[in-house]
Every structure is written in C-alpha cells, then in structure tokens.
C-alpha cells in the first residue's frame with residue numbers, strides 16, 4: 001500500500017482577503033496509530049465544536065480503519081483529520097468498491113490555510129492507488145466539496161408527520177406479525193434484512209458486524225433527559241424477519257394532552273407487506289403527536305399511503321456527494337436505463353489524472369467504457385459526472401443550469417441512459 005506520509009506545498013492561487021495563507025505551506029499527512037486516536041478525535045471534536053468523548057473511543061476503534069486515516073500535526077497537536085471507510089456501494093444495477101470519506105476536520109485555529117485542500121489531494125491519491133473507482137461523502141456544508149470533484153448525487157428527505165391529522169388511507173392486512181425484540185435479537189437478524197434491501201438501491205453501503213454493533217446500535221449509557229432509549233421492532237412472516245424499525249420517543253405534553261415525538265432512527269423493509277405493516281405499527285403507537293424521520297427516500301412510498309398526504313411535510317436535503325476516481329472503471333461498472341452510446345469529455349482541474357475522453361456504450365445488461373479520440377458529445381467536469389453517477393441527479397437540469405455542455409440531442413440521449421428506475425438512497429450518515 002502506498003504511504004500516506006505525503007508532503008504538500010500547495011501553490012499560491014487565488015486569495016481571499018480573509019485568508020491567512022502563509023507563503024509556503026508544508027503539511028505532513030500520515031495515518032494515526034491507536035495511541036494517537038485521542039489526539040485525532042480531539043481535533044475532530046474541536047472542529048465541530050463537539051465534546052471529545054473518551055468513552056466512545058473503544059467503540060469507534062472497533063470498526064475504524066486507522067491505516068486509512070490522515071492526520072496533520074502542528075507540534076504535538078493534531079490540526080487536520082480525515083478517514084475512509086472501505087465500502088461496497090450499490091450503484092445502478094451493480095455494486096462497486098467505494099471509499100467513504102469521513103472525519104474531515106481542520107482545527108479552527110488552522111482553518112483557511114489550505115490544510116483541507118492538501119488532505120483532499122492526499123486522500124484522492126490514496127483512494128486512486130487503492131483502485132477504488134468512486135469515493136463518496138456527506139458534507140457538513142454543501143459548498144465545500146465541488147472544488148474537489150464531488151457532485152451532489154443523492155437527495156434525502158426529512159419527514160414530519162402530524163400523526164393526529166392523518167393516518168394510513170387503508171388498513172394494512174399483512175400476513176406477518178410485528179413484535180418488539182431485544183437489541184441482541186435485532187443485532188442477529190437485522191443485517192440480513194438490510195443486505196436484502198441494499199443491492200436494489202443505489203447509494204446504500206455495506207456494513208460490517210462491528211459497524212452494526214458499535215455504530216448503528218450504539219446507544220448512550222443514559223438517554224438525554226426527556227428521551228427514551230431505542231425501541232427495536234421487527235416484522236416477520238413464518239419466523240423470517242423481513243423488516244424492522246428502530247425508534248425513540250421524546251415525551252412532551254400540552255394542556256394535559258400528550259404531544260410526544262416519535263423519531264425513526266431506521267426503518268428498513270424487504271417487502272411491501274413489511275413496509276406497510278411497519279408504518280401501520282408506527283402510526284399505532286399511542287400518545288404521539290408527531291412522527292419524524294431523517295434521511296428517508298426522496299420517493300418515499302408512504303406519501304402515497306396516507307389519507308391526507310399534505311400532513312406529511314417533506315424537507316429535501318443533500319445527502320451523499322460522489323467523486324469519480326476512474327471514469328473508465330466507474331462508468332463501465334454500472335448499468336444504464338436505456339441502450340446507448342455517448343462520448344464524454346471529463347475535465348478535472350483538481351485531479352487531472354481523472355480527466356479524459358471516453359466512449360461509453362451501455363444499457364440495462366452492462367456497459368463498456370474506454371478512452372477514445374472521437375469528438376465528444378457532452379463535456380462535463382468530474383463534479384457533474386459524480387452528481388449523475390447514481391441516477392438521482394439528472395443530466396438535463398445540469399445542462400439547463402449551464403454546468404454541462406452538449407447538443408440537446410446528446411444530452412437527452414445521455415440523460416435517458418444515466419437515469420435509473422430506483423432513486424438513490426443513503427439511509428445513514430457516515
């Protein structure tokens with residue numbers, strides 16, 4: 001594996017008056033050892049204004065990939081952090097190895113000196129050298145990552161339902177049953193449900209056993225005042241678990257009436273019956289005024305199941321950004337909604353090694369993509385290519401927005417190819 005100990009001397013480019021850039025910037029970027037984890041997470045905590053919680057470290061270290069971290073030091077202090085998860089990611093019609101970039105932070109004392117830029121460059125080269133054709137991340141702020149070639153590929157939706165003013169339009173008569181289970185039972189049965197759903201939905205990533213135990217199911221020892229711990233509920237038919245919901249409740253009341261909020265942490269269903277039965281269960285929990293769920297699907301079927309769908313308030317939000325590391329491998333690694341061929345010119349100011357001109361010939365059964373010298377039909381940067389890669393963000397609106405060039409005919413052809421019958425969904429922030 002290539003060493004991550006990389007020195008960078010970023011070129012002096014455009015300067016903003018608020019920037020405190022030095023004339024020469026040199027940063028050593030290297031992975032951390034387990035002993036250095038506290039210093040690493042202290043930096044991450046300071047950047048996000050979160051308390052560093054030493055008691056969480058053993059959980060984090062149980063699934064962390066320390067050899068894929070990057071740290072920048074100033075004296076004995078970490079001032080910049082990054083990490084990567086080695087995911088298997090669902091893309092339209094297939095799965096691909098994917099670097100899930102995480103833990104990006106720069107200490108407030110060291111911001112706007114180019115440390116993030118140096119870490120991003122080092123990280124991209126590391127991912128490229130590992131041969132992962134795509135990288136993805138969740139952004140704390142939407143404007144940060146386009147300059148590094150990440151495009152917004154997935155939208156999530158925050159749901160808020162006024163439970164007392166709507167209900168499922170029709171009672172559900174599912175063949176199975178819904179029951180409460182212990183955390184341990186959930187831990188043994190739910191990963192199989194998740195893995196049954198995952199291959200069909202672009203944007204869903206693989207989870208290791210340690211990830212399930214120490215991340216998905218990690219609960220604070222004491223819930224925050226007013227909040228319950230998680231409840232674990234599953235749907236099963238003839239002993240087979242086909243769906244689950246994990247939720248917690250914040251108890252409130254107004255003028256003597258309960259107005260509590262039920263927040264869904266995750267609801268996953270492998271079948272339509274499981275989906276309907278679980279939502280029917282959620283609506284049936286008493287003393288709840290509001291049901292909430294974050295990062296649900298942009299095309300959440302629940303909307304079409306409610307007596308009064310207007311009571312389902314949906315707030316769209318950007319979730320996963322995608323970065324194409326290797327256009328040939330990435331574009332031939334997914335499938336396409338329609339049969340077609342298109343020559344794509346990819347530009348890349350940040351990582352010129354990811355640029356090139358490619359002939360993509362693809363369809364529902366597979367695709368090939370190779371470098372070509374033919375005239376391009378469409379020209380776009382890595383950022384836009386990343387945005388359309390999962391089939392959620394469409395090429396045509398990007399063209400209308402002036403971010404892609406090509407003839408209307410070529411855009412329509414490529415747009416039809418790059419779309420997908422299932423919108424991408426990233427159910428978990430990483």
Ligand SMILES: CC(C)(COP(=O)(O)OP(=O)(O)OC[C@H]1O[C@@H](n2cnc3c(N)ncnc32)[C@H](O)[C@@H]1OP(=O)(O)O)[C@@H](O)C(=O)NCCC(=O)NCCS
Nearest residue numbers: 047104105106111112113114115116117138139140141143
């Ligand atoms: C976001 C953060 C990592 C930026 O680090 P940094 O070292 O200050 O970034 P750089 O100096 O390399 O800046 C690179 C460019 O991005 C821009 N940029 C940086 N942060 C930005 C932000 N939050 N919004 C918009 N632009 C931003 C800079 O202005 C600079 O632009 P330029 O190249 O035109 O001069 C840092 O401010 C931070 O840790 N913030 C809090 C934690 C966080 O949000 N982390 C990201 C998690 S996804």
